[in-house]
Ligand SMILES: Nc1ncnc2c1ncn2[C@@H]1O[C@H](COP(=O)(O)OP(=O)(O)O)[C@@H](O)[C@H]1O
């Protein structure tokens with residue numbers, strides 16, 4: 001190599017190109033292997049956790065088998081264990097929270113990504129012929145940034161604080177509405193019990209707020225990643241802002257939004273403390289939003305402290321089921337995401 | 349709003365036989381145009397004539413795109429955009445407060461520098477405008493016609509329902525043209541439509557423009573002088589004025605393409621056309 005380059009001695013114009021050194025070459029390889037190693041360590045860690053729980057749960061699996069999943073009573077004295085109500089409660093509360101949280105989260109993401117606030121301020125300004133001084137023209141933008149950070153801050157609030165807030169604020173707040181719905185629309189299954197305090201609805205509302213930052217932050221990034229030229233194309237064809245959002249932006253960002261929702265669902269399934277405080281801890285399978293219920297995570301949190309040696313195995317079985325559900329949801333999510341991201345060759 | 353829209357389209361359609369040769373479809377008169385505090389364009393008056401191709405040429409940054417985007421109110425999307433003057437489309441001021449910018453863009457279509465098909469099938473891309481306008485008739489027929497007009501039909505007729513992103517750059521740009529003309533707008537604005545394309549795709553688009561000008565009025569921005577010479581009937585040369593401290597673009601010369609290129613009146617135009625500056 002260097003032989004072909006005209007020999008120049010010294011001076012700023014001398015070529016400084018050279019072969020990569022031994023260390024440069026091999027640190028590259030080492031770095032590659034290190035990333036491999038850590039990636040596989042994570043996989044091993046998951047497998048290890050599953051194994052430990054599985055081993056501890058083994059006696060309970062042998063004793064109770066399928067009956068554990070289909071059983072509906074939890075009686076420590078009679079040694080009767082079944083977690084169907086908890087599975088039901090886990091899925092019901094998570095799905096409910098997901099519907100509420102995803103709607104609000106995506107709405108917030110659209111609000112922020114489309115700069116609704118600033119455009120509103122600016123169009124009002126334009127209406128009154130206000131000139132925008134550089135000093136405060138950035139104010140709406142800054143306000144939007146603050147709003148975004150505040151929403152992300154929701155994720156930093158401890159679960160137990162959410163639980164307390166739910167007990168002292170959400171339940172009293174929604175109780176009159178729930179009572180009204182129950183007495184007037186009680187014939188609809190989802191309203192057919194009264195809210196006696198903790199229950200499915202307050203738990204789901206709080207859970208929805210807890211997963212909102214996940215949904216909105218990831219959806220916002222997905223929406224901001226939509227190439228600006230697609231917006232231009234849509235507006236250029238004479239689409240309104242809403243037509244552009246619904247027909248172009250959201251579908252183009254749908255992969256990211258869907259990923260956000262799956263991630264949030266995984267969080268909701270495993271959320272423990274707030275639910276243990278708000279869901280009522282009653283082994284009930286009911287469609288009613290106002291009925292107390294229970295979830296797998298809350299069951300574990302409530303029963304571990306006083307569990308005898310035999311009960312620990314049973315609880316480990318329940319933990320294994322929870323783990324199975326979350327892994328399954330995440331895998332289905334990943335699979336659908338992958339399907340969605342494939343180039344749509346030959347599909348309608 | 350509906351009334352406005354009706355007024356926007358009230359003039360007789362082209363191609364009905366009575367072709368009025370020098371009829372001005374868009375009368376653009378910009379006295380001052382600002383992006384925030386920045387004065388981007390001044391003193392630019394360009395009449396866009398029916399069934400002609402009008403080209404905007406000039407060094408980059410002189411405001412060609414800005415002027416073009418003024419003609420269908422795309423600049424309204426830019427925050428801080430402000431403009432003094434008027435743009436009349438078929439005699440109606442499109443910047444009048446009663447006019448909806450969305451309606452303007454439905455009558456004055458646009459093709460952009462970068463091909464920008466949506467991440468959906470070829471068919472749905474072309475049908476997008478039909479859907480926006482609530483077209484109830486035979487959509488398949490319209491889509492086919494638009495693709496034929498854009499000289500793309502033969503290449504895509506067997507894969508209408510595959511993703512538009514699987515097409516090549518030149519095909520994507522013709523798809524964008526098809527998408528823009530599917531609703532048969534009055535005017536087609538093209539902002540350097542060939543700058544991302546290879547020479548063969550460029551020639552195809554040029555041929556296409558010459559075919560399209562029978563039924564549409566076309567305004568095109570190009571940095572390719574040969575392209576302007578080959579395709580345009582009228583040419584406007586914009587140049588950027590740095591004497592007053594800023595970088596404000598303005599129209600130096602406008603006229604029949606042949607005259608602008610062979611016998612330019614202004615010194616700046618001569619210099620530019622003979623490549624004495626860029
Ligand atoms: N959205 C915008 N905001 C602020 N300034 C802009 C915007 N678009 C263009 N400009 C400025 O306006 C001037 C003209 O730009 P443009 O019309 O894109 O030039 P051309 O298309 O001739 O290359 C440039 O100085 C550019 O920096």
Ligand SMILES: [Mg+2]
Pocket residue numbers: 412413414539540569
């Ligand atoms: Mg440009």
